[in-house]
Amino acid sequence: MEQTVQFFSGFNVNDFLFLGEAAGRTLLISFVSIALGTLLGGLFGWALYEGKLFATFALAPVLDVFRSVPLIIQLVLFYNFAPIVGLRLDPFMSGVAVLTIYTAALVANVARGGIEAVGQPMRRAARSLGMTYWQDLRYVVLPIGGRAVFPSWVGVALGVMKDSALVSVLGYVELLKASQILITRTQEPFLILAFAGAFYFALSYPISLYADKLERRWAQ
Amino acid sequence: MFEYNFHWRPVLKNLPDLLEAGLVTLEVASLAMVLGIVIGLALALIRLKLRGPLRWFASSWVELARNTPALFQLFFFGFGLGAFGLHLTPYAIVLAGLTFNCAGYLAENFRGGFQAIPETQIRAARSLGMTSAQAYLRIVIPQVIRIVYYPITNQMVWAVLISSLGMLVGFRELSGETQFFASRTYRIFEYFAVTAVLYYVIVKIILLVSRLLAIKLFRY
Amino acid sequence: MIEISDLYKSFGDLQVLKGINLQVEKGEVLSVIGASGSGKSTLLYCINGLEPIQKGSIKVDGVEVHAKDTDLNKLRQKLGMVFQQWNSFPHLTVLENVALAPRIVRKLPKRDARDVALKQLEHVGLGDKIESYPGALSGGQQQRLAIARALAMEPEYMLFDEATSALDPELVGEVLDTMRLLAEEGMTMICVTHEMGFARDVSDRVAFFHEGLIEEIGPPKQIFGDARSERTKKFLSKIR
Numbered sequence: 001m002e003q004t005v006q007f008f009s010g011f012n013v014n015d016f017l018f019l020g021e022a023a024g025r026t027l028l029i030s031f032v033s034i035a036l037g038t039l040l041g042g043l044f045g046w047a048l049y050e051g052k053l054f055a056t057f058a059l060a061p062v063l064d065v066f067r068s069v070p071l072i073i074q075l076v077l078f079y080n081f082a083p084i085v086g087l088r089l090d091p092f093m094s095g096v097a098v099l100t101i102y103t104a105a106l107v108a109n110v111a112r113g114g115i116e117a118v119g120q121p122m123r124r125a126a127r128s129l130g131m132t133y134w135q136d137l138r139y140v141v142l143p144i145g146g147r148a149v150f151p152s153w154v155g156v157a158l159g160v161m162k163d164s165a166l167v168s169v170l171g172y173v174e175l176l177k178a179s180q181i182l183i184t185r186t187q188e189p190f191l192i193l194a195f196a197g198a199f200y201f202a203l204s205y206p207i208s209l210y211a212d213k214l215e216r217r218w219a220q
Numbered sequence: 221m222f223e224y225n226f227h228w229r230p231v232l233k234n235l236p237d238l239l240e241a242g243l244v245t246l247e248v249a250s251l252a253m254v255l256g257i258v259i260g261l262a263l264a265l266i267r268l269k270l271r272g273p274l275r276w277f278a279s280s281w282v283e284l285a286r287n288t289p290a291l292f293q294l295f296f297f298g299f300g301l302g303a304f305g306l307h308l309t310p311y312a313i314v315l316a317g318l319t320f321n322c323a324g325y326l327a328e329n330f331r332g333g334f335q336a337i338p339e340t341q342i343r344a345a346r347s348l349g350m351t352s353a354q355a356y357l358r359i360v361i362p363q364v365i366r367i368v369y370y371p372i373t374n375q376m377v378w379a380v381l382i383s384s385l386g387m388l389v390g391f392r393e394l395s396g397e398t399q400f401f402a403s404r405t406y407r408i409f410e411y412f413a414v415t416a417v418l419y420y421v422i423v424k425i426i427l428l429v430s431r432l433l434a435i436k437l438f439r440y
Numbered sequence: 441m442i443e444i445s446d447l448y449k450s451f452g453d454l455q456v457l458k459g460i461n462l463q464v465e466k467g468e469v470l471s472v473i474g475a476s477g478s479g480k481s482t483l484l485y486c487i488n489g490l491e492p493i494q495k496g497s498i499k500v501d502g503v504e505v506h507a508k509d510t511d512l513n514k515l516r517q518k519l520g521m522v523f524q525q526w527n528s529f530p531h532l533t534v535l536e537n538v539a540l541a542p543r544i545v546r547k548l549p550k551r552d553a554r555d556v557a558l559k560q561l562e563h564v565g566l567g568d569k570i571e572s573y574p575g576a577l578s579g580g581q582q583q584r585l586a587i588a589r590a591l592a593m594e595p596e597y598m599l600f601d602e603a604t605s606a607l608d609p610e611l612v613g614e615v616l617d618t619m620r621l622l623a624e625e626g627m628t629m630i631c632v633t634h635e636m637g638f639a640r641d642v643s644d645r646v647a648f649f650h651e652g653l654i655e656e657i658g659p660p661k662q663i664f665g666d667a668r669s670e671r672t673k674k675f676l677s678k679i680r
Contacts, residue, residue, distance in 0.1 A: 068377075068423040069416045070384035073395060077416060080409040084224040162289035169388070176291055183299050190303035193296055197288050204287035344527035344586075347488055348541035348593060349516040358540060362531045440531055440573035 015182055019192070022178030023199050029174065030161040033096050037103020037160065038153070044104055045111020046137075066105035072166045074098050079170050095167035099160060106156045113152070114145030147218065154211035158204050175199060231410045234401050241397035242418050248315055248386070248393060249379040255315075256322030256379075257372065263323060264330035278327070285324020290382045293317045298389045310391035318379055325378075329371040333364035366438055373430040377423050384419070394418060441465055442487065442597065442630075447496035449479070449486055456482045458652035460496070464630060466596075469623045471639035471660075472632045474649030475675065480632040481524075483649075484599045487630070488519050500597070517545065520590030524602040526582040528574035528589075534561065535570040538589045546593065553592075560588040564618050580611030584618050591622075598622065600631040636679060640664050648672045 044063060047055040066074065079094045089097065118141050126140040127133075168177035179196040183189045231238075266278040285293065294317035297308060308316065337360050345355035384395035392400060394415055402411035442464040449457040456479045464470050472480045485491040487498055489505050489512045498505040503515060529537050538557035542548045548556065561567050564584040574582050583603055590598060600619065604612045616638050623629060623642045633639055639646050640660045647657040648669070656669045667673045 065420060068381075068420045070381045070395065070419055072384050072387070073412055073416050073419060077409065077412045080412070084409065158287075162287075162292075165289040165291045166385075168291075176289065176295065180295065180299075188303075189299035193292070193300045197284070197292055197296070200288045200292060201284065205283060208287060338525075338527075340523060340525055340527050341529070343490055344521075344523060344529075345541075346490060346513075347516060347519075347521040347523075348589065349513045349545040350541060351513055354544055358544065359529055363529075366531060440575055 015186065019175065019178055019182065019195060022173055022175045023196075025172070026161075026164055026174040026176075026199075029092065029095050029099065029167060029172070030164045033099035033103055033164065034157045034160050036096070036100040038107050038157075040100060041104035041107025042111045044108035045113075045115065048108060048112045049115040063105040063108050066102055071098070071102055071163050072169055074102065075166060075169055091167065091170040091172035094170055095164070095172050099164060099167065102163070103156065103160050106159070107153065110149045110152045110156060111145075114149035115141055116145075117148035118145045151211040151215035151218075154207060158208055162200060162204065226410060227407050228410055228414075230401075230405050230407055231414050234411075235414070237401070238394065238397060238415065238418060241392060241394045242422060244392070244397075245380060245383050245386075245394040246422065248311070248318065248391075249376065249383050252315055252318035252322050252379050252383075253372075253376050255319045256326050256375070259319065259323035260326030261330050263327035264334060267327070267331060268334055281320070282324045282327045285321050286328065290317065290321050291385050291388065293320050294385050294389055310386065310389055310396075313389050314383060314386040314391045314393070317385075318383060321382065322375055322379055325375055326368075326372065329368045329375070330364065333367040334360070336367055337363050369434060369438070370430075373427065376426055376430075380419070380422055380426065441499075441501060442628075443497075443499045444483075444487070445497050447483075447486065447498060448494045449482055449491065450494055456652055457486070457493075460652075460654060462647065462654065462657070464597075464628065466628055467626050468645065469627075469629045469631070469643045471643040471646045472630065472649060473634070473636070473639055473646060473663075473675075474655075478649040479652045480649050481601050484521065484601050484630065484632060488516060488521050488599060513545070517593050518596045520593060520595035520598045522583070522586050522590055522598070522600045522603045524605050526579070526586040526606075528577075528582045528585050530574055532573075533570065534566060534572050534574065534577070534585055537574065537585060538592045541589065542592050556592050556594075557588070560591045561585075563591065563621075564588045565614075578611060579607045580614045583607065583611075583615045587615075587618055587622075597628045597630070600629065600633065602632050602634065605634055634679075636664070636676070648675065650675075 044055075044059060047059055075095065075098050078098045079089075079091075082089050082094060122144070123136055123140060126136040131139065165174060165176040168174055168180070171177075173181070175196050179192045182192050186192070263278040263282055266274055267282070294313060297316040297320070298313045301308065341359055341363070342352075342355050345359045346352070350358065383393055386393045387396040387399045390396065398411050398415040402408040405411070442462075444460055444462040447457050447460040448455070460479075460483065472483070474480050482491060486493050487500070487505065489510075493506050500515060500518060503510060505512070505515060529540070532540060535554070535557055538560055539553040542556050543550060543553040546553075558567070558570065561570055564587050566581060566584055566588060569577065569581065574585060577585065587598075587603075603619065604615050607615065612635070616635060619629070619631065619638070620642050631638070631643070643660055645657060646660050646663040648655045648663060648667075648671075650671050656663065656667060656672045662668075663672060664676065667676065
């Protein structure tokens with residue numbers, strides 16, 4: 001049975017499913033990139049804090065490049081560079097690779113700020129209790145510093161979620177790319193964009209409100 | 221593995237065109253920032269001082285700008301307005317999108333700035349016989365400007381970075397121009413690599429100018 | 441002359457002033473003492489028109505402060521005010537802090553405003569700090585700056601709202617000395633204060649506030665030596 005529910009001219013249930021699937025892909029690529037980027041960024045942040053020569057003179061400037069060049073340019077460059085060095089990556093993998101490094105560059109600063117927020121006296125106290133360096137990091141720096149910068153990290157993560165829309169330039173059909181395709185076909189720009197916008201908003205707004213609330217509570 | 225031959229000559233031949241496009245990028249970003257500062261200031265004051273529909277409008281603007289992707293906002297001004305028979309030029313789409321985005325973020329910065337000025341400053345000014353307008357103009361706003369100066373600088377950098385989305389709506393700013401040449405010559409990597417460098421330089425110049433200006437502006 | 445009659449003021453449900461009657465003559469120095477929350481500071485805000493009142497009247501040289509057609513900005517030029525938190529303007533130099541209001545409120549030419557400011561800064565002993573920013577001054581210096589700022593409007597009355605309460609103990613003296621100097625020069629002053637020494641030595645009269653009312657008012661000799669009200673005695677004995 002072929003039944004078509006007409007919202008407006010030309011927009012049917014299948015299109016709706018198409019958008020839903022694309023929204024799922026937005027979530028997937030964001031989640032994977034944010035998770036990997038946070039791990040990597042935490043590591044970078046620690047390296048920046050420890051301030052080894054390598055970190056100061058090599059890592060910091062490189063991370064700075066990722067914050068000073070538009071993400072869309074990074075995506076195009078990587079996508080076209082990978083085959084040159086013999087990597088065969090599909091749009092998803094390329095997108096994850098770039099978004100991960102982009103996230104890591106942003107998280108690195110947040111993480112360094114977190115470690116700095118803990119303060120030397122507290123860490124000395126931890127070491128004086130006989131904790132090893134790693135125990136100090138795990139049981140003192142991570143919980144205290146992590147809490148101090150959690151709201152900033154949420155801001156970064158939400159930013160990456162929104163920026164993931166740019167992976168569409170590689171042909172990865174996430175939510176906005178799907179919207180664009182549908183708009184071209186159905187000529188229903190307003191309805192389709194409203195759906196896409198509502199999806200991002202429904203995801204981002206409550207989380208940012210929650211982070212604001214936490215920040216205010218922890219500030220006291 | 222390096223079977224690819226890099227060809228830089230065509231890029232260098234087009235370098236003057238790219239630099240010119242870089243100026244277009246700076247122009248649209250600066251214009252969006254000027255408009256964004258004026259509108260953002262108005263939005264912040266409305267949210268702080270007023271109730272009713274105007275405040276609702278301002279809050280919706282700020283939250284939509286902050287909680288949806290910049291690309292979505294560009295698409296809205298690109299295709300979305302088409303639903304109402306309004307078709308903007310690519311330049312207008314990018315300018316409107318950037319302004320909408322910047323105004324939203326700046327409004328939050330301004331709001332924080334105003335809230336950071338103690339009420340007692342206004343009282344002191346009023347006790348000297350200043351009118352409410354004089355107190356704001358002479359006492360409150362100069363202090364707010366100091367507080368929001370670095371956030372405004374960061375927003376300017378962000379405006380330059382997201383103006384690159386112009387290439388997705390057919391605007392020939394730096395990224396759009398790069399794509400235009402790249403697709404004609406198939407030297408995609410080379411063109412975008414040079415453009416990445418140009419963006420990096422533009423961002424560094426903005427930060428440098430901002431820092432020099434700050435030394436001149438803020439002596440307290 | 442400042443004439444206050446039957447003044448009522450409340451913040452929401454909280455009654456702060458419950459029928460104040462008070463007259464301050466030209467040239468007089470009145471100290472207002474009493475426990476925190478007894479309405480002393482609120483009285484000053486009401487005199488300056490910074491807080492609306494619910495009932496009664498405040499007249500400054502015959503002009504009703506809270507009448508609708510009163511030009512408050514003009515009236516406030518007569519009433520200099522110094523706050524507990526000195527509220528210097530951090531983005532202006534010491535000189536600009538003082539010269540700003542004369543220039544934009546009194547509309548003096550730039551040069552004259554500068555001269556007035558210089559004169560008042562010398563007056564309070566800050567003549568050597570004019571190019572500094574307030575952030576570089578001590579609390580006592582900032583409070584003297586606030587006094588100079590108010591004086592530059594050439595007011596006829598000065599209202600001091602616990603001008604020394606927020607200062608470190610070692611900085612209180614320099615501010616009190618400046619206030620004493622003004623009193624000797626004949627300035628009309630209302631000083632809300634916790635400094636009993638100042639109230640006793642400098643004031644012509646002392647008013648003791650208790651729960652939004654003037655419990656007792658009289659010469660320092662009476663208040664500090666021979667108070668008629670038990671509450672006054674109790675308050676003073678606790679403070680010493």
